[in-house]
Amino acid sequence: MDSNEDTEQDRHPKGSRVGYGLVLGLFIGAALGLMVDNLAFGAGIGLLVGIVVGSLLDAHENSSEE
Structure with a gap:
């Protein structure tokens, strides 16, 4: 395996924002x-x-990275 080869994690180091949206949406919706x-x-x-x-x-984040 070549050390210069990009892995999926290297190309997208930030996590998904859907989890944050779920948590905030649940709290606001429950209130x-x-x-x-x-x-x-x-x-x-x-x-x-x-x-x-x-x-x-x-x-939006993915489109601004390209």
């Missing part, structure tokens, strides 16, 4: 769900928004 007395609905919407926002951040 909103508690306010409207429907925790499951709020958390579900929060997770959905978190996935979308995290994916958009990843897409």
Whole structure:
């Protein structure tokens, strides 16, 4: 194996932002769900928004690297 060969981790040293979006979305969604007395609905919407926002951040970061 050649030492100059790029590995997947070397090319993309930063992790995915989707995980951060999920965590923040869950917290915000749960807080909103508690306010409207429907925790499951709020958390579900929060997770959905978190996935979308995290994916958009990843897409933007990946397009700026190229």
